[in-house]
Amino acid sequence: ATDHTRYDLVVIGGGPGGYSAAFRAADTGLRTAIVERYGTLGGVCLNVGCIPSKALLHVAAVREEAERIADMGIRFGAPQIDLQALRTFKDGTVTRLTDGLNQMAAARRVTVIRGTAKFVSATRLEVAGEGASSQQIDFGQCIIATGSRAVQLAVLPKDGRIVTSTGALSLRSIPGRMLVIGAGIIGLEMATVYSALGAKIDLVERLSDILAGVDADAVKIWRSRNAHRFEHIDLDSSVSTAAVTPDGVTVAITGASVETRSYDLVLQSAGRVPNSGELGLERIGVAIDPNGFIQVDEQMRTTARNVFAIGDVVGGSMLAHKAVHEGHVAAEVAAGKPAAFTAKIVPNVAYTDPEIAWVGKSVRDVAESGGKIRSAKFPWAASGRAIASGASYGLTKLLFDVETGRIVGGVIVGPHAGDMIGEICLAIEMGADAIDIGKTIHPHPTLGETIGMAAEVHEGICTDLP
Numbered sequence: 001a002t003d004h005t006r007y008d009l010v011v012i013g014g015g016p017g018g019y020s021a022a023f024r025a026a027d028t029g030l031r032t033a034i035v036e037r038y039g040t041l042g043g044v045c046l047n048v049g050c051i052p053s054k055a056l057l058h059v060a061a062v063r064e065e066a067e068r069i070a071d072m073g074i075r076f077g078a079p080q081i082d083l084q085a086l087r088t089f090k091d092g093t094v095t096r097l098t099d100g101l102n103q104m105a106a107a108r109r110v111t112v113i114r115g116t117a118k119f120v121s122a123t124r125l126e127v128a129g130e131g132a133s134s135q136q137i138d139f140g141q142c143i144i145a146t147g148s149r150a151v152q153l154a155v156l157p158k159d160g161r162i163v164t165s166t167g168a169l170s171l172r173s174i175p176g177r178m179l180v181i182g183a184g185i186i187g188l189e190m191a192t193v194y195s196a197l198g199a200k201i202d203l204v205e206r207l208s209d210i211l212a213g214v215d216a217d218a219v220k221i222w223r224s225r226n227a228h229r230f231e232h233i234d235l236d237s238s239v240s241t242a243a244v245t246p247d248g249v250t251v252a253i254t255g256a257s258v259e260t261r262s263y264d265l266v267l268q269s270a271g272r273v274p275n276s277g278e279l280g281l282e283r284i285g286v287a288i289d290p291n292g293f294i295q296v297d298e299q300m301r302t303t304a305r306n307v308f309a310i311g312d313v314v315g316g317s318m319l320a321h322k323a324v325h326e327g328h329v330a331a332e333v334a335a336g337k338p339a340a341f342t343a344k345i346v347p348n349v350a351y352t353d354p355e356i357a358w359v360g361k362s363v364r365d366v367a368e369s370g371g372k373i374r375s376a377k378f379p380w381a382a383s384g385r386a387i388a389s390g391a392s393y394g395l396t397k398l399l400f401d402v403e404t405g406r407i408v409g410g411v412i413v414g415p416h417a418g419d420m421i422g423e424i425c426l427a428i429e430m431g432a433d434a435i436d437i438g439k440t441i442h443p444h445p446t447l448g449e450t451i452g453m454a455a456e457v458h459e460g461i462c463t464d465l466p
C-alpha cells in the first residue's frame with residue numbers, strides 16, 4: 001500500500017463505539033481512519049436506533065399527555081396525524097446529528113472511508129466500495145466496532161409488512177393491527193409509538209414476563225399503565241407459523257394454546273446478533289464465542305494483539321453508552337495509555353410511557369447469588385412534584401447490600417426516570433451508602449428528590465416532606 005493508505009489506527013464501523021474511539025484516538029495524536037459501509041456516521045444508534053426512536057417517542061408522549069391533561073382542565077381536539085411531517089421531524093433530528101459527526105471527524109482530521117471492510121492480514125484491510133471498487137488499507141492497530149443487527153426469525157416469510165426496528169422506524173403507514181414479537185426495550189418502545197399513532201397492538205413474548213429480569217414492582221406499574229395499548233399479551237408464547245395474504249400477515253401464536261390472528265404489520269424485536277461473521281476474523285486469529293460475539297479482555301483487546309473490539313459486537317449490554325465507554329478505553333490503550341474498562345455497572349432505560357430505568361443488581365440477582373439485600377421503596381404517591389405532574393403512580397427503589405451497607409442497584413419508574421438514573425449509577429460507582437444519598441440535599445420539589453427519600457426510607461429516617 002502507498003503511504004496515504006496507512007494509518008496508525010483504523011476503526012471498522014462508524015457507530016457510537018466506532019466514532020468515539022476514532023475521535024479519542026485522533027485526540028491523542030494517532031493518524032486515524034474510520035471505515036463505514038453506510039453513507040453516514042452514527043451507526044445503528046443515530047440512524048436507525050436510539051435517536052429516531054426517541055424523536056418518535058417524544059411525539060407519542062406529548063400526544064398522550066395532551067389527552068391526559070383533560071382531567072387537569074385543558075382539553076384539545078382529536079389529534080390529526082401528519083405522517084409526512086412526523087417523518088421529516090425524525091429524519092431532521094437524525095441528519096442534524098450525523099452532520100455534526102462529519103464536522104467533528106473533519107475537525108480532528110479523522111479520515112472517513114466509505115465501504116465494507118474485511119481483514120486480509122493482521123495489518124491490512126480490504127475495503128469494498130460501491131460496485132466492484134475496492135482498496136487496501138494498512139494499519140498499525142485496528143478497532144472492530146461493527147455493531148449488531150436484528151435477529152431475523154426463520155419462521156417469518158420475507159414481506160414488506162414484516163419488519164425489524166429499522167422498518168418500523170421508517171413509519172411507512174399506521175397499521176390497524178400490529179404484532180410485536182419480543183417484549184424487550186425495543187419492542188415496547190415501538191409498541192408505544194405505534195399505539196400512540198392509533199394502532200392496536202398485540203405482544204408475544206417467549207419468556208414469562210415483559211422486560212425479562214427487570215424489577216417486578218417496576219414491571220407491574222408499567223403493565224398497569226400500558227394495559228390500554230394491547231389487545232393481547234401472550235407470554236410464554238412464540239410465533240409458530242406465519243403466512244402472508246393480500247389482507248395481511250396471518251400468524252399462529254403458540255403458548256398454552258394456539259391462536260391464529262391477522263396483522264397489518266409484524267415487528268420482530270426478538271434480540272440482536274453481532275456483525276462478526278463477514279470480517280475474515282479467522283484469518284487473523286480473533287476469537288469469537290459460540291454466539292458470534294468477539295472475545296475481549298478488559299482493555300478491549302481481542303486475541304489478536306493489535307486488534308481491539310468494542311460495542312455491540314462484543315456483547316454484554318448492547319447499548320450506545322457502553323459502546324462509547326469501551327471505544328474510549330480501546331483508543332486510549334491503542335495510544336499507549338493505561339486504560340481499562342472498569343465500570344461496575346451499565347444503566348438501562350426503556351423510554352416508554354412511563355419510562356423505566358434500572359441499574360446494578362436486582363432483587364433476583366442477589367437472591368440467586370445467596371447475598372442479602374434490603375430494598376428501600378419510595379412510591380411517588382408521596383412526592384409533591386409527582387402528584388403535581390400527574391405521575392403519582394411512579395416508584396423509586398434502591399437496593400442496599402446488607403453486609404456492606406452500600407447501594408448495589410436501583411430502579412425508577414416514571415417520567416424522566418432515564419434522566420435520573422445517573423445519580424444512582426454515580427452512587428454505586430462511588431460505593432455510597434444510604435446515608436451518603438439520604439443526607440445529600442436534593443432540590444424540592446423534584447422527581448429526583450425521590451432518590452434521596454428512598455435512601456432515607458432505608459435508614460428509617462424518612463421525612464414527611466411531600
Ligand code: FAD
Nearest residue numbers: 013015017037043044045049050117147311312318319320
Ligand atoms: P452500531 O451502532 O451497530 O454501528 C456499527 C457500524 O458498523 C454500522 O454503522 C455498520 O454499518 C458498520 N459496519 C458493520 N460492519 C462493517 C464492515 N465490515 N465494514 C464497514 N462498516 C461496517 N442504545 C441506547 O443506549 N439507548 C437507546 O435508546 C437505544 N435505542 C435503540 C433503539 C433501537 C431501535 C435499536 C435497534 C437500538 C437501540 N440502542 C439503544 C442500541 C444502540 O443502537 C447500540 O447499542 C449501538 O448502536 C451500538 O453501537 P456500536 O458502535 O457497537 O455499533
